[in-house]
Amino acid sequence: MSKPLRALLLALVLPFAAAGASAAQASDTSSAQIRTHPPGTAIASGHALATKxxxxxxxAGGNAFDAAVAVSATLSVVEPISSGIGGGGFFLLHDAKTGKDIFVDARETAPASATPAAYLDEKGELNRDRATNGPWSAGIPGLPAALVHLAQNYGRLPLKTTLAPAIRLAREGFEIYPRLERGYASRRAVMERYRGTRAVFLADGTPPMTGEILRQPELARTIELIAEKGFDGFYRGETAKKLLAAVKEEGGKWRIDELTGYQVKEREPLRFRYRDWDITTAPPPSSGGVALAEMLQILEGWDLSKLDEAHRHHVIVEAMRRAYRDRTIYLGDPDFVKVPMRRLMSLDYAAGLRATIHPEKATPSELLPGVPAPLEDDETTHYSIIDADGNRVSATQTVNLLYGSGLVAPGTGVLLNNEMDDFALRPGTPNAFGVMGFAANAPEAGKRMLSSMTPSFIESKDRIAVLGAPGGSRIITEVLVGILGYDEGLNAQQVAALPRFHHQWMPDAISAEKGAIGPAAVSALEAMGHTVNAAESPWGNLQTVSWNKRTNTLEGGTDPRNPVGSAEVVDSRIP
Structure with a gap:
């Protein structure tokens, strides 16, 4: 890496940086030996209680997959603004014993009632309220099934053990933090429509306030049923009956067979190479992995370290623009639509896209075709884990927008997602994140909506990192910036703190956190024809852990934008 580029990256990181976590090798760290097992465990998540x-x-004797169940369920309790068992997620696993990578798809599915026509108003326009609030906005949850699947297929411990921390926190409560208070205030009008939601968040007669204790005894009971009965504890029996009744009470239409028929799917992860890194990431119905591969394979044509700040941002943004255009046009649930994976993942295709990038001029997005060529979702949370056996988990889970649909099913404590808005409910009409979609991502019964969640592993000869982030459509570019940071030699905490910028084809503008792009570079980019929004509020919540196989050290990096996040490293060689 060039000294000027490293200096620039560090200068950008320092104002954002917070203390991360690391474990030094207990013996000599000067050895060049490549280690085969990490020295302990590293976990980074969006809340300290989940990391703990x-x-x-x-x-207690569990492995990374057991820890994932505990972290996931705990986040479902303490981060209702971002995720929950009424939502879904993606889990990228590495099983050290077999050397196999597995992608666990626990994305929500569309109920049969969710036809495109159901989301249009009398003028034929998208009914935004129905798409984002209440029962019609909710897909069939997948997260409970994922917890059971992980425990039964990859963990060592029973669900009664791994779900115990979440049950305790739901019953005894946890301290409300500012983000929960602010998020509730922004969604209050919707949240207070529903009696089940009022029972949880207005239990003392007033909205949630920072420092108060939020107790969720009904949610504790629901998680207990999952611990006792597994899949049937949520998708059948008393919880299922209460979910169906709640949806019906508010005018929605779910069927019992849509709950009992929910299935977690294991899919083959996407793999590609960027410079010295082997990258393993999310396949469709995530759009993240495909877009990540396109962007990095386009960027491999430049030595980014030799470009000045303006031109470095220019070529990265142009790669983003092209990948997001393809995301919009081609991607959807592969069980329902033919995704042209061979083309989109091709080095030749990336080279062709690279050739369309002018070194000194922005490409207006309107000049990139908005129709298919002939074929040959800070609402979300992420956590990353490496254990002493070398098992790895990169998991992103969500209920979509802040507090999801706003609807808590009475008697369950389950806050339902509003993931239906991630479908192209009206082709060509942007969703809540400003992202458009077309036929490939139109709703059908049982179909999984397209996602931006991008849990990823990156591995070089001497380093492994696990990373991912929330942020809606900006997730993919957060992960891209993180990978570029690791490629430049930054540590886990520096990667988590990197300033962010983003482009998603439409709208045709660069979004950037304040300070992410220097004033001179902004002026140069504007002279090239870019529109630059250079002082947006910070976004995202990247969580990452890494293992240096040469020094045998673990690091955890937690996003300083999130004050309740936590990274912890435990060296198993030290009592």
Whole structure:
């Protein structure tokens, strides 16, 4: 890496940086030996209570997959603004014993009632309220099935053990933090429509306030049923009946067979190479992996370290623009639509896209075709785990927008997602994140809506990193910036703190956090024809862990934009 580029990256990182976590090798760190097992466990998540729950499970004899169940369920309790068992997620796993990578798809599915026509108003326009609020906005949840699947197929410990921290926190409560208070205030008008939601968040007669204790006894009971009965504890029996009744009470239409028929799917992860890194990431119905591959394979044509700040941002943005255009046109649930994966993942295709990038001029998005060529979702949370056996988990889970649909099913404590808005409910009409879609992502019964969640592993000869982030359509570019940071030699905490910028084809503008792009570079980019929004509020919540196989050290990086996030490293060689 060039000294000027490294200096620039560090200068950008320092104002954002917060203390991360690391574990130094207990013996000599000067050895060049490549280690085969990490020295302990590293966990980074969006809340300290979730990180602690995962570490408690490791100490109880669990592996990374057991810890993932504990972290996931705990986040579902303490981050209702971002995720929950009424939502879904993607889990990228590495099983050290077999060397196999597995992608666990627990994305929500569309109920049969969710036809495109159901989301149009009397003028034929998208009914935004129905798409984002209440029962019609909710897909069939997948997260509970994923917790059961992980425990039964990859964990060592029973669900009664791994779900115990979440059950306790739901019953005894946790301290409300500012983000929950602010998020509730922004969604209050919707949240207070529903009696089940009022029972949870207005239990004392007033909205949630920072420092108060939020107790969710009904949610504790629901998670207990999953611990006792597994899949049937949520998708059948008393919880299922209450979910169906709640949806019906508010005018929605779910069927019992849509709950009992929900299936977690294991899919083959996407793999590609960028410079010295082997990258393993999410396949469709995530759009993240395909877009990530396109962007990095386009960018491999430049030595980014030799470009000045303006031109470096220019070529990265142009790669983003082209990948997001393809995301919009081609991607959807591969069980329902033919996704041209061979083309989109091709080095030749990336080279062709690269050739369309003018070195000194922005490409107006309107000049990139908005129709298919002939064929040959800070609402979300992420956590990353590496354990002492070398098992890895990169998991992103969500309920979509802040507090999802706003609807808590009475008697369950389950806050339902509003993932139906991630479908192209009206082709060509942007969703809540400003992202458009077409036929490939139109709703059908049982179909999984397209997602931007991008849990990823990157591995070089001497380093492994696990990373991912929330942020709606900006997730993919957060992960891209993180990978570029690791490629430049930054540590886990520096990667988590990197300033962010983003382009998603439409709208045709660069979004950038304040300070992410220097004033001179902004002027140069504007002279090239870019529109630059250079002082947006910070976004995202990247969580990452890494293992240096030469020094045998673990690091955890937690996003300083999120004050309740936590990274913890435990060296198993030290009592």
């Amino acid at each position: 729950a995962g570490m408690d499970i490791i100490r």
